[in-house]
Amino acid sequence: MTAQDVAQPESAQGTTHTQLQQWVDEVAALTTPDRIHWVTGSDEEWTELTDKLVDAGTFVRLDESKKPNSFYAASDPTDVARVEDRTFICSVDEKDSGPTNNWMAPDEMKRIMTELYRGCMAGRTMYVIPFVMGHLDSENPMFGVEITDSEYVVVSMRVMARCGTQVLRRIEELGDDARYVPALHSVGAPLAEGQADVPWPCNDEKYIVQFPEERTIWSFGSGYGGNALLGKKCYSLRIASVMARDEGWLAEHMLILKLTSPEQQVYYVAAAFPSACGKTNLAMLKPTIPGWKVETLGDDIAWMRFGKDGRLYAVNPEFGFFGVAPGTNEHTNPHAMATINKGNSVFTNVALTDDGDIWWEGLENEPAHATSWKGQDWTPESEELSSHPNSRYCTPIEQCDILAKEYYDPQGVPISAILFGGRRKTTVPLVTESRDWLHGTFMGATLSSETTAAAVGQVGVVRRDPMAMLPFIGYNAGDYFQHWVNVGKDADASKLPKIFYVNWFRRDDEGGFLWPGFGENSRVLKWVIERIEGKAAAAETPIGHVPTPESLDTDGLDLRDAELEQALAVDAEEWKAEIPQIEEWFAKFGDDLPTQLRVELDGLKARLGV
Ligand SMILES: Nc1nc2c(ncn2[C@@H]2O[C@H](COP(=O)(O)OP(=O)(O)OP(=O)(O)O)[C@@H](O)[C@H]2O)c(=O)[nH]1
Numbered sequence: 293m294t295a296q297d298v299a300q301p302e303s304a305q306g307t308t309h310t311q312l313q314q315w316v317d318e319v320a321a322l323t324t325p326d327r328i329h330w331v332t333g334s335d336e337e338w339t340e341l342t343d344k345l346v347d348a349g350t351f352v353r354l355d356e357s358k359k360p361n362s363f364y365a366a367s368d369p370t371d372v373a374r375v376e377d378r379t380f381i382c383s384v385d386e387k388d389s390g391p392t393n394n395w396m397a398p399d400e401m402k403r404i405m406t407e408l409y410r411g412c413m414a415g416r417t418m419y420v421i422p423f424v425m426g427h428l429d430s431e432n433p434m435f436g437v438e439i440t441d442s443e444y445v446v447v448s449m450r451v452m453a454r455c456g457t458q459v460l461r462r463i464e465e466l467g468d469d470a471r472y473v474p475a476l477h478s479v480g481a482p483l484a485e486g487q488a489d490v491p492w493p494c495n496d497e498k499y500i501v502q503f504p505e506e507r508t509i510w511s512f513g514s515g516y517g518g519n520a521l522l523g524k525k526c527y528s529l530r531i532a533s534v535m536a537r538d539e540g541w542l543a544e545h546m547l548i549l550k551l552t553s554p555e556q557q558v559y560y561v562a563a564a565f566p567s568a569c570g571k572t573n574l575a576m577l578k579p580t581i582p583g584w585k586v587e588t589l590g591d592d593i594a595w596m597r598f599g600k601d602g603r604l605y606a607v608n609p610e611f612g613f614f615g616v617a618p619g620t621n622e623h624t625n626p627h628a629m630a631t632i633n634k635g636n637s638v639f640t641n642v643a644l645t646d647d648g649d650i651w652w653e654g655l656e657n658e659p660a661h662a663t664s665w666k667g668q669d670w671t672p673e674s675e676e677l678s679s680h681p682n683s684r685y686c687t688p689i690e691q692c693d694i695l696a697k698e699y700y701d702p703q704g705v706p707i708s709a710i711l712f713g714g715r716r717k718t719t720v721p722l723v724t725e726s727r728d729w730l731h732g733t734f735m736g737a738t739l740s741s742e743t744t745a746a747a748v749g750q751v752g753v754v755r756r757d758p759m760a761m762l763p764f765i766g767y768n769a770g771d772y773f774q775h776w777v778n779v780g781k782d783a784d785a786s787k788l789p790k791i792f793y794v795n796w797f798r799r800d801d802e803g804g805f806l807w808p809g810f811g812e813n814s815r816v817l818k819w820v821i822e823r824i825e826g827k828a829a830a831a832e833t834p835i836g837h838v839p840t841p842e843s844l845d846t847d848g849l850d851l852r853d854a855e856l857e858q859a860l861a862v863d864a865e866e867w868k869a870e871i872p873q874i875e876e877w878f879a880k881f882g883d884d885l886p887t888q889l890r891v892e893l894d895g896l897k898a899r900l901g902v
């Protein structure tokens with residue numbers, strides 16, 4: 293079948309952008325969809341698609357009075373999270389993908405995937421989604437075009453990115469000057485003539501592939517989150533990190549928040565934590581200390597470029613939140629709750645209540661009965677969880693009642709502090725200030741965290757997750773470290789953000805969290821700002837500057853002195869035990885590890901007396 297044979301629905305407008313049209317035609321010829329639909333982004337289209345998803349049994353419409361214009365979806369039980377072992381960086385030279393990524397030669401990968409794509413959209417509609425990550429009116433709009441055969445992906449992309457005709461028109465206006473990332477996605481479930489569809493089509497064989505030199509993404513087999521919404525992790529982190537390396541900026545797995553002190557001083561903070569380690573919660577934090585205010589700019593991704601004034605400015609390229617549902621409630625994240633309660637959201641792999649609402653572990657008002665994410669009867673006595681630990685809400689960022697007005701500024705905001713952090717039960721204190729950019733880069737490069745349900749695999753295993761980017765660095769991680777070193781070297785040190793390392797997850801001897809976390813993390817933010825202002829005290833330790841117990845504002849906090857001390861403790865023996873692990877981690881990189889990081893490690897060893 294040729295592209296010309298593919299039936300065009302009346303709504304298909306095509307494009308005057310010859311090269312884009314050519315690519316769409318080629319994909320259609322290969323994948324043989326029944327129809328092609330160019331996504332407009334209109335409200336009518338949303339209604340059409342969500343109705344179609346309801347008819348297919350993929351979506352259940354939630355009660356309008358509880359969650360207007362919102363939908364429940366349950367995925368195939370095998371398609372619930374990112375698949376890191378099926379994710380590839382197919383650089384031309386294997387060395388450029390480095391020791392932390394899966395690699396295959398691009399030609400070989402394309403040969404395999406072309407066969408998988410052949411006829412894979414039969415019986416389905418092929419959607420063409422023009423989108424832009426970041427602002428349409430920015431100096432260099434970061435366009436993408438995702439082709440997908442999943443209505444779920446179209447609806448979710450519409451929440452997560454600025455999509456549709458307005459973007460396509462801009463691409464057409466720019467013509468050959470429009471730089472866009474072609475991103476091809478299929479669930480890999482062709483339908484034979486007359487064959488009924490399943491609610492969640494997917495394929496056991498999955499590939500999530502980035503071609504860094506071509507700045508192209510090919511994804512096959514999964515309909516879920518970061519595997520399928522290709523503007524998110526695949527483009528805004530893996531491909532964008534390659535662009536950032538080449539162009540001298542940073543594409544990072546970071547939230548961005550605006551902090552206003554009681555004296556009305558404004559600071560912007562970015563923070564990198566691995567998936568499901570608290571970015572969304574910190575980004576929307578409700579401070580428990582009087583006079584401090586937090587507003588949100590982003591909860592997952594930050595693109596940071598130097599401004600003319602020499603400071604590092606961050607923008608959030610996304611348009612929605614794709615947040616972890618379990619644990620989210622009125623206490624832990626009241627702003628996320630207010631955002632999703634406004635509706636226009638998609639909930640995946642949570643529980644469906646009998647009165648047409650959603651529920652998950654940790655949410656208030658536990659229902660007496662619900663349908664679990666696996667479609668089974670669920671009651672509080674059930675042994676199985678009602679919701680998958682990586683169940684998600686997908687909701688528009690503009691509904692967030694504490695969205696900072698600067699979100700709309702394509703220039704972004706000047707960052708004063710960068711926080712790195714992960715989940716560690718032991719060893720890592722509540723907060724540590726680095727001595728300088730290089731030391732902060734070392735902290736980031738050696739970041740460690742227990743694995744979570746956000747990726748398929750074992751949960752709770754400590755692994756190194758540099759800058760929380762382990763699954764997202766689109767090139768050799770050794771070169772990525774060098775890029776961070778270079779950013780510091782080329783900048784005016786006095787204007788660079790200060791780097792800190794936090795750990796909300798240290799445990800006491802009974803296994804409870806030592807630090808109450810959530811809104812109380814505002815106390816740590818306050819200390820961070822007071823360090824920047826030169827006001828707060830700190831103790832110098834082998835690993836960096838740690839608050840003295842008195843320097844951290846604990847007014848009104850129900851925390852015993854001994855607990856605070858334990859949360860802040862730097863135990864030399866525990867840190868000595870980290871050294872061989874860091875050495876093993878660094879050994880992976882061979883000569884690609886920047887000398888400066890080896891020098892930092894030697895410094896740490898000397899201070900610990902190793
Ligand atoms: N103990 C404790 N748990 C927290 C804290 N902040 C977040 N969490 C929990 O960590 C889990 C993940 O939190 P999120 O804020 O959604 O994580 P995220 O980093 O945005 O996750 P991704 O969307 O996967 O990138 C939730 O279950 C939270 O309840 C904290 O300060 N202390």
Ligand SMILES: O=C([O-])CC(=O)C(=O)O
Nearest residue numbers: 374517518519525567746
């Ligand atoms: O990418 C996803 O599927 C969800 C997400 O935000 C993450 O895992 O960090």
